[in-house]
Amino acid sequence: MKRNQNGMTLLSFIVVLAVVGFGLYIGMKLFPMYQEFxxxxxxxxxxxxxxxxxDMDPGRAKDLFFRRLYINYSENVQKDDVSFERVGNGWRMNVNYEVRRPLVGNLDVVGNFSASQDLTRSGISE
Known part of the structure; x- marks a missing residue:
């Protein structure tokens, strides 16, 4: 009676290890982008x-925003990426920016991020 061994061969283990390693590498490139967002x-x-x-002047609100970002070591958001628009009882702050990180060779990972926040007269976010 002949017994067959079941399991992974060395080659299949290396392939699985390469796929998992590449996934971790991409995750290491993406995680800081989302952490900054x-x-x-x-x-x-x-x-x-x-x-x-x-009631705050948009320039003052932008200054407060960038002071808070400076504490968090954010480097991808620029002054031109922040805009304000008037809403009924205050301002709406919009932040739109792009992050580009090299991946492999001439391939890059690009993230487009957009967020908005209402600044109300009472100081409570809606």
Missing amino acids: YSVKEAMKGVANEPGSG
Whole structure:
């Protein structure tokens, strides 16, 4: 009676290891981009929770926003990426920016991020 062994061969183990390694490599490239986006959203909420943020001058609100980003070491959001529009009881802050990271050779990972936050007169975000 002949017994057959079941399991992975060395070649199949190496292939699985390569696929998992490539997935981890991509994750290492994407994680900082999304972590920075989370910091941007938290900074926007922080500005919205400032008392009287709806009455604030957009330049002052932008300055507060970038001070909060500076604490979080954000480097991809530029002054031109932040805009304000008037809404009924205050301002709406819009942040639109792009992050480009090299992946392999001439391939890049590109992330387009967009967030908006209402700045109300009472200082409470809606």
